[in-house]
Amino acid sequence: MSSLISKKLVDEIAHLANIPLSEAELQNIAQDFEETLGVINNLSEIDTKNIEPAHHTTGLENILREDIVENDRMLSQKDSLSQAKKTHDGYFVVPRILHND
């Protein structure tokens, strides 16, 4: 199985997945991809006609919550921000987003 997996494809996926990759990493991951895709391709051997996908295994349905405010689960502003590296006046901070909002 030759290069099904181009560096270009891996680069596209890296952007979609928001994962920063160096040139070397791109190369390595492309190889890993090939190996993995080779292993998982055997699924095409199984007949899945008329089979519903198993999205949930518990069989549970309608697990809902009442519309009540849970004060003990709400965090104080201090706790909400406590683990962030950059905060300002009660807000989380990121470099300016260029998209218009």
Place this chain on the structure above:
Amino acid sequence: MTDLNKLTLKKAQKLVSEKQVKASEIQQACINQIKAVNGDLNMFLSHLEDPASGQEGALASLPIAVKDNVCTLDFPTTASSKLLEGYRPPYEATIMKKVKNAGGVVLGKTNLDAWAHGSSTETSAFGRTLNPRNSDFLPGGSSGGSAAAVASDTCVVAIGTETAGSIRQPSAWCGVVGLKPTYGRVSRYGIAAMASSTDSPGPIAKTVEDAAMLLDVMAGHDPFDATSNPDKPPSFVKSIDKKVSDLRVGVLYQDLEGLELVRPHIDKAAGIFESLGANVEYAEAMDPHYAISVYTIVQRAEVSSNLARYTGIRYGNDRSFFGDEAKRRIMLGTHALRKGYADKYYLTAQKVRAKFALDYDELFKKYDVLISASSPTFAEKIGASESSSMFGELADMLQEPSSICGLPGINVPVFRDPETNLFLGLNIVAPAWREDLVIQFGDAYEKATSWNSWRNND
């Protein structure tokens, strides 16, 4: 009394309630043992320096080791990743609340494969854990730290999590008991998610009874976890010391290529059940190689989604701090969900998953439990995880079918190699919500054989 750290949970609880021993003395013995061996074995990423007191309850201030992907208030929670190095969650997991309310004390947080992605505990960002039975070898993973902590008597009992094999496989490699409950039996709230549809927290312990005792504390409905079973769980210790006679056992995978090493030991275990009066026969199941594919795709897809929240904005470091394994899995998972590929990969995997569930439905019409090897091999040597980019998923082949179907399973030691001191494990699987059966069979096997290291400690 020396060797207080070698007590089982059952014995420790008894001695403490009879006031023969103080829980703080047991904790101190564990802490001393940690100080003696953790430098080499690297099982604990953080731990108590001095004993701490707990509330009143069945766990009586006894020390519990907790895998570091479980949010705790008293210690950092890192998931063994540089991205979460030093992270202090402002809340704790539901199972931590339950353990504390039952009187348990968190002794420390144990090492894992970073983000629980692996079967070796070698991909931790904070160094690999070594197998206490033989430190040239790996403890398995991803709950390697917890399994090693139990095996090395640096705690009384431990908590791990399993997505596919991550409790049972390291338990097999370390020669301890690992119990994976039915998916939905134990709350996942507060545990860094890996594959949301299969993650199952569970006990890793010295004996089956210890595991049942801890499961009694951990199990139960959690309103914060919509996938947790609303029904009240039964008492699991009630399944201890119950006979297995006239129950039916199916033995799986014995004809698979690559299982030559473990086959005779599983056959012997089958013989033991027969001698205990159970009806045992070989059974055919769907080829677990397909389960590798199902699991790889579904898990990596869910991983790519669950790890999308780690951006360094609200906590932790940015995404460049992900290790190689995490990056690999996120990438493959993203690909499996893309337009034009999702049908071929993700959707197909979910359909084959449904087929595995149907296969089990058929098998459980004929058998009460299914047994097999937990792992095709003994613990592997240091460095083994670097041999393949799919090391984890390949190593867990025998566990993946039951994990993707949410079934309960237990590992009990089935053989010890006197030369290497390494173990093999027996995997016992039951229908959904039938942890009572895996406990019953695991306990019967443990008591009928001499593989359990703590057999005489009760």
Place this chain on the structure above:
Amino acid sequence: MTDNKYELVCGMEVHAELKTASKMFCGCKNDPFGAEKPNSHTCPVCLALPGALPVANKKAIEWTIKLGLALGCKINLFSKFDRKHYFYPDLPKGYQISQYDLPFCYDGKLETSLGTVRIHRIHLEEDTGKLLHKKINGEDVSLIDFNRGGVPLIEIVTEADIHSPEQAKEYGKKLRELLRYLEISDCDMDQGGMRLEANVSLRPVGESGLPSYKTELKNINSFKFMEQAINFEMKRQEKKLIAGEEIQQETLGWNTTTQETFSQRSKEEAEDYRYFPDPDLPPVRFTQAQIDEMKASLPELPTQIVKRWEGEYQIEPRFGSKLFNTASEANILDSLFSSAKNKKVAVDKLASALVNKQISLPIVESDVEKTINDFSALHSVEDVDTVELKTTIEKILSDNPDVKEKYSRGEKQVLGFLMGQVMRVSGKKLDPAAVRATILLSLEE
């Protein structure tokens, strides 16, 4: 229709925040606008901390079904939530919990005076946090507040049935009226409680079928701007079509200063959302009996009520529709009108008195008596001698020198005091409206 005989082909997407007490997937307070400080109505779930899990708000689901039924939609008896993936700082999980292929409601309609607008689907999702753009220490940054993150958001998508900017506006207004009437959303547009988006394309009049392109107007927070933007966009597109130029498929905003649309790089542009069913949320299943029960318990809808009042009480529809916003208010008015009719009061005149604010609306059931009395008083008053009245007022004002000052400071309640005084002093039953008008004149001198 444009000058050169192109027809607008427009579909709208409206998002409205539901006014549940708590958020969609956690128990945090749902009050982003009223929060004292940023990031104070947050918890592990809506902050997307490691290990947090969502649990769906039952009421938000019920209200979504309610809206669907009120718009004549079919309800999916089996439904689920899906994860919609994209990266943006106001989306803490890196995915939004939404609905993909099994929305709660589909195939409904809303009538406008300019034609029927079919509702393609209605689904439920969670809102994002809010971004503020600032310069701090010379650096350009964006600040994030997650108080709004996780608030239940209902999304209503129409077919491309809108054929004029006026119809778009009417559709938006009628939808808002219904959301408020059902008391599920306040739709405060300046608070972002209701957001409008329109997909705009043109096709030659007489043709059918959807054009091959469309532009998306987004982030428009008023009906007036929406109307202007669609108008502008129609002209812009027409020019290009006539010149044979291609119209780029893009996202546009409306610049209220320059009165032009402008290209926006949408945060979701060309995204592959990689939808899959959320494993953390078990699916939702209704029985037909449950849906039938919900349908039966729907309040009578505004258009039906106004029509009924016209028939029963001869109340002009233009008055009827002005008298209430919510179902609760309509209920009280029903009590008022039927009670008034029993007392042989002219209900249509009562309605007009309410609209002209000559008497005040009853707030609760027990106000009904009083309202009827107020109305009766209006019409059994003595004629007012304006000069005598003015003199009376002047005297009262000079006896109470601080009143005028208080009034100019905005303390309008002094009017009540003055009215009372006038009535007492004159000893007669005077027309309150006339008295009030004269008092106002005197105060404003």
